[in-house]
Amino acid sequence: xxxxxxxxxxxxxxxxxxxxxxxxxxxxxxxxxxxxxxxxxxxxxxxxxxxxxxxxxxxxxxxxxxxxxxxxxxxxxxxxxxxxxxxxxxxxxxxxxxxxxxxxxxxxxxxxxxxxxxxxxxxxxxxxxxxxxxxxxxxxxxxxxxxxxxxxxxxxxxxxxxxxxxxxxxxxxxxxxxxxxxxxxxxxxxxxxxxxxxx
Amino acid sequence: xxxxxxxxxxxxxxxxxxxxxxxxxxxxxxxxxxxxxxxxxxxxxxxxxxxxxxxxxxxxxxxxxxxxxxxxxxxxxxxxxxxxxxxxxxxxxxxxxxxxxxxxxxxxxxxxxxxxxxxxxxxxxxxxxxxxxxxxxxxxxxxxxxxxxxxxxxxxxxxxxxxxxxxxxxxxxxxxxxxxxxxxxxxxxxxxxxxxxxx
Ligand SMILES: [Zn+2]
Ligand SMILES: [Zn+2]
Numbered sequence: 001x002x003x004x005x006x007x008x009x010x011x012x013x014x015x016x017x018x019x020x021x022x023x024x025x026x027x028x029x030x031x032x033x034x035x036x037x038x039x040x041x042x043x044x045x046x047x048x049x050x051x052x053x054x055x056x057x058x059x060x061x062x063x064x065x066x067x068x069x070x071x072x073x074x075x076x077x078x079x080x081x082x083x084x085x086x087x088x089x090x091x092x093x094x095x096x097x098x099x100x101x102x103x104x105x106x107x108x109x110x111x112x113x114x115x116x117x118x119x120x121x122x123x124x125x126x127x128x129x130x131x132x133x134x135x136x137x138x139x140x141x142x143x144x145x146x147x148x149x150x151x152x153x154x155x156x157x158x159x160x161x162x163x164x165x166x167x168x169x170x171x172x173x174x175x176x177x178x179x180x181x182x183x184x185x186x187x188x189x190x191x192x193x194x195x196x197x198x199x
Numbered sequence: 200x201x202x203x204x205x206x207x208x209x210x211x212x213x214x215x216x217x218x219x220x221x222x223x224x225x226x227x228x229x230x231x232x233x234x235x236x237x238x239x240x241x242x243x244x245x246x247x248x249x250x251x252x253x254x255x256x257x258x259x260x261x262x263x264x265x266x267x268x269x270x271x272x273x274x275x276x277x278x279x280x281x282x283x284x285x286x287x288x289x290x291x292x293x294x295x296x297x298x299x300x301x302x303x304x305x306x307x308x309x310x311x312x313x314x315x316x317x318x319x320x321x322x323x324x325x326x327x328x329x330x331x332x333x334x335x336x337x338x339x340x341x342x343x344x345x346x347x348x349x350x351x352x353x354x355x356x357x358x359x360x361x362x363x364x365x366x367x368x369x370x371x372x373x374x375x376x377x378x379x380x381x382x383x384x385x386x387x388x389x390x391x392x393x394x395x396x397x398x
Contacts (some may be wrong), residue, residue, distance in 0.1 A: 010245045042212050051240055
């Protein structure tokens with residue numbers, strides 16, 4: 001015995017959510033059907049509407065249902081600083097620190113020749129066109145500290161240098177509040193090499 | 200800054216899923232919009248269809264899109280045994296043990312005077328009508344081993360006894376594979392009181 005076909009179909013569909021295994025999907029499906037059908041309909045509508053209407057910002061490529069996102073539309077930010085990121089979540093993470101007042105450019109991924117992801121797929125041509133307009137004075141490369149993220153940052157840095165624009169990379173080091181014994185060797189080595197004088 | 204209104208709406212809607220907090224909801228929404236829009240549409244459709252068409256089995260009250268569920272429709276089970284449960288998940292759990300061949304009745308909850316949940320809300324009137332037909336010889340009360348589940352089992356037991364039908368309650372005891380030191384005192388006391396002779 002198992003659940004009826006439509007319940008099984010719902011359980012299977014819920015598995016598309018990251019972090020949701022067979023047990024959680026089952027619990028979610030039964031919870032909605034037994035206790036919260038209005039919420040299930042709201043969720044169905046929200047999924048449909050977001051898929052139909054959320055596209056990307058023409059300027060920074062983040063997810064947005066407006067042609068130009070809220071940040072790019074703002075006139076009160078520092079147009080000389082441009083932060084390049086792999087994804088919209090990273091953009092939110094940086095915004096939430098409150099420590100950056102420039103604009104963003106979202107690659108939506110990293111270079112991956114094996115998967116056929118080249119510079120055009122990441123909009124690097126559009127990034128270069130934007131830099132050629134001359135307003136940006138510094139490009140901050142905030143791709144992930146992974147092999148692919150580093151390679152992507154390196155590739156963009158090479159291109160940007162030709163335009164005589166400053167390029168920087170976010171610092172590697174020990175996370176604030178982290179305990180040294182639990183930090184991997186590579187990070188520790190970077191933290192040592194990047195040490196700053198205190199006086 | 201935060202996400203655009205439609206993305207925020209989707210993140211909020213995903214919070215209706217049990218176990219999904221703000222961080223996971225955000226990760227889910229972005230994952231779907233960035234990497235799996237077809238799956239998001241499949242999920243929207245599955246939610247809509249399940250809410251529209253899944254009702255309850257007229258016989259056992261489990262979730263089912265057919266008027267009579269697969270188990271109740273089966274002619275090959277033991278009609279003298281009826282197992283009473285709180286929810287459809289419990290029914291699945293017992294079916295999966297392979298150790299029960301009778302039919303089920305799902306209360307969809309437990310008695311809770313404070314929340315205004317009385318016997319009729321749990322279909323206990325329908326359960327009694329079914330028992331009065333005379334085919335069932337034993338009612339197995341498999342409500343949860345909680346205060347409310349025990350109270351509900353006790354209430355049903357009182358009613359069933361008047362019909363001269365056997366009533367039993369699933370055994371309390373130590374879980375198979377459990378280690379005594381990690382088992383709570385109440386369960387241990389039940390396990391001792393319910394001990395069985397080995398010879
Ligand atoms: Zn933008
Ligand atoms: Zn049924």
